[in-house]
Amino acid sequence: MAESSGKIDPMHQFAIEPLFGTDQLSLGGFNIAFTNSALYMVAAGVVLWIFVIGGMKRELVPGRWQMAVEYMTGFIKSLLIANVGEGGKKYIPYVFSLFMFILLANLLGLLPLGLIGLHPFTFTSHFTATGVLAILSFSIVLAVGFWKHGLHFFSLFVPYGTPLPMIPVIFPIELVSFLVRPFSLGLRLFVAMTAGHVLLKVLAGFVINSSNAGVGYGLTIGSASFILMIGISALEVLVAVIQAYVFALLTSVYLNDAENLH
Amino acid sequence: MPQIAQIADTYASQIFWMLLTFGFVFFVIGQGMVPKVQATADARDAKITGDLDAAKAAFARADEAEADYRARDAESRAAVQATLARAKAEAAKAAEGQLAAADAEIATQIGAAEARIQAASQAAMQEIETVAADAARDMVARISGVEASDEAARNAVKAALAHG
Numbered sequence: 001m002a003e004s005s006g007k008i009d010p011m012h013q014f015a016i017e018p019l020f021g022t023d024q025l026s027l028g029g030f031n032i033a034f035t036n037s038a039l040y041m042v043a044a045g046v047v048l049w050i051f052v053i054g055g056m057k058r059e060l061v062p063g064r065w066q067m068a069v070e071y072m073t074g075f076i077k078s079l080l081i082a083n084v085g086e087g088g089k090k091y092i093p094y095v096f097s098l099f100m101f102i103l104l105a106n107l108l109g110l111l112p113l114g115l116i117g118l119h120p121f122t123f124t125s126h127f128t129a130t131g132v133l134a135i136l137s138f139s140i141v142l143a144v145g146f147w148k149h150g151l152h153f154f155s156l157f158v159p160y161g162t163p164l165p166m167i168p169v170i171f172p173i174e175l176v177s178f179l180v181r182p183f184s185l186g187l188r189l190f191v192a193m194t195a196g197h198v199l200l201k202v203l204a205g206f207v208i209n210s211s212n213a214g215v216g217y218g219l220t221i222g223s224a225s226f227i228l229m230i231g232i233s234a235l236e237v238l239v240a241v242i243q244a245y246v247f248a249l250l251t252s253v254y255l256n257d258a259e260n261l262h
Numbered sequence: 263m264p265q266i267a268q269i270a271d272t273y274a275s276q277i278f279w280m281l282l283t284f285g286f287v288f289f290v291i292g293q294g295m296v297p298k299v300q301a302t303a304d305a306r307d308a309k310i311t312g313d314l315d316a317a318k319a320a321f322a323r324a325d326e327a328e329a330d331y332r333a334r335d336a337e338s339r340a341a342v343q344a345t346l347a348r349a350k351a352e353a354a355k356a357a358e359g360q361l362a363a364a365d366a367e368i369a370t371q372i373g374a375a376e377a378r379i380q381a382a383s384q385a386a387m388q389e390i391e392t393v394a395a396d397a398a399r400d401m402v403a404r405i406s407g408v409e410a411s412d413e414a415a416r417n418a419v420k421a422a423l424a425h426g
Contacts, residue, residue: 027278037276097291128277
């Protein structure tokens with residue numbers, strides 16, 4: 001984190017580094033090096049896998065772990081039923097995967113592994129990663145919409161009760177707002193995670209640099225920044241959950257458009 | 263900002279590993295495991311609903327049984343009351359009959375006794391007439407020396423007795 005000059009670069013945490021000498025690994029001409037980002041994706045997948053295995057005991061009277069897993073699936077189910085209706089149940093596997101994967105990515109990235117010399121990494125702070133998920137959700141919305149309603153799906157861009165002369169104006173506006181969805185979906189998560197992490201690192205830099213500048217600075221600026229960091233760390237945990245929820249919620253709202261038009 | 267600075271070098275790797283890991287999460291966990299977890303939860307919900315329904319039905323049956331019991335209780339009470347009333351009425355009627363019979367008996371006895379008394383008093387009157395007539399003839403004979411006929415004495419006595 002601290003560079004040789006003694007300056008602290010708050011952006012270094014987002015740097016992607018190939019691991020295990022795989023930097024030349026390629027597929028069809030594209031570099032697919034196994035990076036620290038990929039490592040955290042695998043970690044999120046494995047942790048989620050272990051978490052859900054604990055819910056597979058299928059006991060009538062659940063233990064704590066099974067209860068936790070069933071609570072999460074029940075939460076996604078009620079989210080989809082509230083937003084899409086009974087037809088939303090078939091999206092439980094997708095929205096559950098999306099929500100839990102993002103949630104674990106956000107939370108694993110917040111683990112204080114830097115204390116033991118590791119490089120904690122939050123791949124949801126990269127729009128190349130969040131973009132894939134956003135485009136995936138948007139593609140599912142498009143596929144479901146056109147498969148269920150055919151060209152009638154375009155009536156989504158003409159809200160019910162629009163006066164006829166207004167349609168030429170409303171249609172492009174609605175179309176653009178619809179097409180912006182994957183960008184807003186992916187960028188929201190990326191920006192929220194990036195901003196929080198940068199803020200934490202900047203404050204950590206204040207603590208270190210003010211302490212280096214002298215005891216007086218350290219006790220005033222340093223401790224104030226440290227106290228602020230504690231609060232912001234708690235806020236970051238909340239943001240990690242909220243952003244995963246927002247991603248899942250917006251996906252289900254968009255799925256509602258595709259499933260029920262209006 | 264490494265997200266932008268490194269994009270040319272890393273986008274392919276990021277997309278590849280993202281699709282791979284999320285594919286694993288979706289197909290293995292989302293499609294393979296979540297429906298089973300959900301099925302367990304749904305089965306439990308169904309069982310709880312079923313048990314509650316069964317308990318409700320049992321409650322309804324218990325209420326029904328109680329209502330039935332109450333109805334039968336009331337019915338048998340009514341039957342007992344009716345039997346009791348009938349028995350009372352019969353007893354009252356029987357007592358009345360016996361009373362009437364006794365009254366009639368007593369009335370006949372009284373009638374017979376009265377008739378006997380009447381006959382006795384009549385006989386006594388007749389005897390008194392005879393004795394009075396004899397006494398009157400005696401008195402007439404002693405006073406006037408005339409032998410009064412039995413018939414005349416008798417008529418005189420009758421007239422005197424009638425006038426009291």
